[in-house]
Amino acid sequence: MKVLSGQSPQSVSPRPLKVALVGECMIEMRGEPALGFSQTFGGDTLNAAVYLSRLNPCSRIVADYITAIGADSFSDAMRQLWRDEGVGDQHVRVIEGALPGLYFIQTDTQGERRFLYWRGEAAARSMFDGVDAGAVLHALAHYDYIYLSGISLAILTANGRQRLMQALHLARESGTRIVFDNNYRAHLWPDAPTARQAYEDMLRLTDLALITWEDDAALFGYTDVEALFRAYAHFGVAEVALKRGVASCLVQCALGRFEVPAEQVGRIIDTTAAGDSFSAAYLSCRLQGGDPQLAARWGHRLAAEVVQHRGALIPSAAMPSLDMPSFICAAEA
Structure with missing residues (x-):
C-alpha cells in the first residue's frame, strides 16, 4: 500500500477508503471596503475535502x-x-477561548485574487499542541490516506509541526499513504530555509505530490520541470502531478510521464480554489481506480468550472459531469 502508481480497477478497495484532510478552515469575507461584504468559509484543505x-x-x-x-x-x-x-468532524478539536482565522478576498478583472489575513491567534495553529492533541495524532494511523498542504504545515507551531511529522511517519509505516499539495505561501513562514527544510522532510514521507509549479519554483528555485522531477525522484515521491495553471498538467509516475492539456475557459471569474479543486478531483479519481491521465482530466474539468464562479466552493448544482470509469459503480449497477 505504498504507491498509487500501480493502482488498477482490480485494486479498488471493497470498503470505503478513509481519508483524513489536515488543515485550517477560516471565515471568508468577499467584497470591497465601504461597498459591503459576503461571508462564507474556506481554506485550501477544507476546499479539497468538500x-x-x-x-x-x-x-x-x-x-x-x-x-x-x-x-x-x-x-x-x-x-x-x-x-x-458530508465531511466528517469526529477528530476536530475544540479549544476554549480560541477563534477561527479570518481572511478577505478581493479579485481583479482577470479573476486573480488578493488575500488579506487575520490568523495569528487562530485555533488551528494549536491543533497538535498540548496533551489533548495526542488522540488526534494517534488517530491518523487509522486512515488509508492523509492529505495535507504546505499551508497545513506553515500555520502550526514548531512543536505542533514536529509532532505531526512524527505521526505521519508512524502512519506511513503502518500502511497509510500520504498526499501532499505544496501550496507555498512565503508570508506564513519565518524564513525560506525553515520552509524548505519542512518541505523536504514532508516530501520524504509523500506518496502522491500535487504540485503548483510557481510555488515550487519560488521555494526551491527550480528553473525547469526536469529539475523538479529529478528532485522529487530523489525524495522518493512515487507520483507527481504538476499543475501549471492554464497550461497542461504533467504527471510523472511508475507508468511514465504524461502531459494532459487544460480545458479552455471562456471567462475566468475567480481563481480561488482552482488548485484545490484540481487536487481533490485528481485524488478522487485515483482512489476510485482511475489512472493518472484520467485523474488529470478530472482535475482540469473541475478546476475549469470552479474558476467560472465566485468563491472557493461552487454550488453543488454547478458540479461538472465527469467521465466515470465503468468499474467505479459496477457493484451498484
Whole structure:
C-alpha cells in the first residue's frame, strides 16, 4: 500500500477508503471596503475535502477533516457546513477561548485574487499542541490516506509541526499513504530555509505530490520541470502531478510521464480554489481506480468550472459531469 502508481480497477478497495484532510478552515469575507461584504468559509484543505466528498457517487470515500476550532458561533457554523457537505468532524478539536482565522478576498478583472489575513491567534495553529492533541495524532494511523498542504504545515507551531511529522511517519509505516499539495505561501513562514527544510522532510514521507509549479519554483528555485522531477525522484515521491495553471498538467509516475492539456475557459471569474479543486478531483479519481491521465482530466474539468464562479466552493448544482470509469459503480449497477 505504498504507491498509487500501480493502482488498477482490480485494486479498488471493497470498503470505503478513509481519508483524513489536515488543515485550517477560516471565515471568508468577499467584497470591497465601504461597498459591503459576503461571508462564507474556506481554506485550501477544507476546499479539497468538500470537493472530494462531492466526487464520491458510490460512497467509496470517507473524508474527515482534521483541525481545531473555537467554541464560538462561527466555529459552530463552519462545522455544520462540513457536515452538510458530508465531511466528517469526529477528530476536530475544540479549544476554549480560541477563534477561527479570518481572511478577505478581493479579485481583479482577470479573476486573480488578493488575500488579506487575520490568523495569528487562530485555533488551528494549536491543533497538535498540548496533551489533548495526542488522540488526534494517534488517530491518523487509522486512515488509508492523509492529505495535507504546505499551508497545513506553515500555520502550526514548531512543536505542533514536529509532532505531526512524527505521526505521519508512524502512519506511513503502518500502511497509510500520504498526499501532499505544496501550496507555498512565503508570508506564513519565518524564513525560506525553515520552509524548505519542512518541505523536504514532508516530501520524504509523500506518496502522491500535487504540485503548483510557481510555488515550487519560488521555494526551491527550480528553473525547469526536469529539475523538479529529478528532485522529487530523489525524495522518493512515487507520483507527481504538476499543475501549471492554464497550461497542461504533467504527471510523472511508475507508468511514465504524461502531459494532459487544460480545458479552455471562456471567462475566468475567480481563481480561488482552482488548485484545490484540481487536487481533490485528481485524488478522487485515483482512489476510485482511475489512472493518472484520467485523474488529470478530472482535475482540469473541475478546476475549469470552479474558476467560472465566485468563491472557493461552487454550488453543488454547478458540479461538472465527469467521465466515470465503468468499474467505479459496477457493484451498484
